[in-house]
Amino acid sequence: MTDASFGGVTPDAARRLLLGAVDAFAERGFHATTTRDIAGRAGMSPAALYIHYRTKEELLFHISRVGHEQSVAVLAEAVEQAPDCAARLAAAVRAFVRWHAEHHTTARVVQYELAALEPEHYELIVALRRRSEEILRGVLEDGVASGRFAVDDIRGTTLALMSLCVDVARWFRPEGRRTPDEVGALYADLALRMAGDCGAAPAGVTSSSG
Amino acid sequence: MTDASFGGVTPDAARRLLLGAVDAFAERGFHATTTRDIAGRAGMSPAALYIHYRTKEELLFHISRVGHEQSVAVLAEAVEQAPDCAARLAAAVRAFVRWHAEHHTTARVVQYELAALEPEHYELIVALRRRSEEILRGVLEDGVASGRFAVDDIRGTTLALMSLCVDVARWFRPEGRRTPDEVGALYADLALRMAGDCGAAPAGVTSSSG
DNA sequence: GTCTATATCACGATAGAC
């Protein structure tokens, strides 16, 4: 099992099913995954799944909700702790990317299997996702207002930043040449460049801003 | 039908099936799409599909191959025509993004349904995709060598650029607030910033190539 | 709560008439 994010889920069988579903969905996709496969990974019979979850889709919804809540929390925490807006952007992107790399299995399900959710579940998840976008956009807006960043199209740049961070879940492999932290650091630098950050690059010239 | 990229496919029924498959795969994903659905969109019976294609997977392979070949061609052409390396990067990203936005239906299938391909087909497609990456990396390398760009991690930055461009296919909607050309222009500007382009106008003044 | 066994259904793909 790739992920420790569902440690709080009880009973034990429900958690094992959840972890099995994450792995299976990430590998094959929701529709190509069978309930037999999920139950098998959890060491149970196919029927046992339905004791803990009403449908296969409910499993996906559970994974998506917990995953999104976690990534939003990570992002929000990173933004809170940084002193100025350049540090906030760097910390936000770094933390968000690191989460998507470390939890790439969960993240892949969370980000790329949304279409398989039932309409009302989908709406709920999209609302969560919008919060991530708003946090990032807020950082960009502050930086532009304070003169630290130079961005014409804030919405468009936010969208691009989200794209960049989220897509890490698609290509990241733990056996690859970069650690989650290294990808986070690279992407934080790229984000500052995209934001037109003038104060950072050459020699540690930092102008504090609100 | 959203796409005119398969105009050369004959006979007519084979093309209609291909176009139906593109739409269906883009909407629901490969595994959630039924052969009945594809045939229905083409105005035919389920059995007719098997006159023109051996399996459902063969349809996906055909779409993926043609789509990838087109996007690589668009990218290669853009790179060839530009005079210097900054113009090359801008033109490459602009053209590549525009293709992914204009052909977002095809592009979505091409980029996000690869996992459903049979192993040998998958390998063939991945080889095509690698060529896109190499073109972009080449532009970055030239720019760094000539001193025009400032990039530490060329491979990583290439990966990020690819991510950014390709992900356009996931979120782009024709009814959204930006045209394919506008997204292309924005992303070309962002790409120059990511490359640390020093010779361009001061940060924030988006005088990108248009 | 978990199992074995199974109901029910829809899928991909084929057969054979025209």
Added chain:
DNA sequence: GTCTATCGTGATATAGAC
């Protein structure tokens, strides 16, 4: 080449014993 009809398979989900 296209149709109607259908085969065989494997899917989700349920029933009922333990």
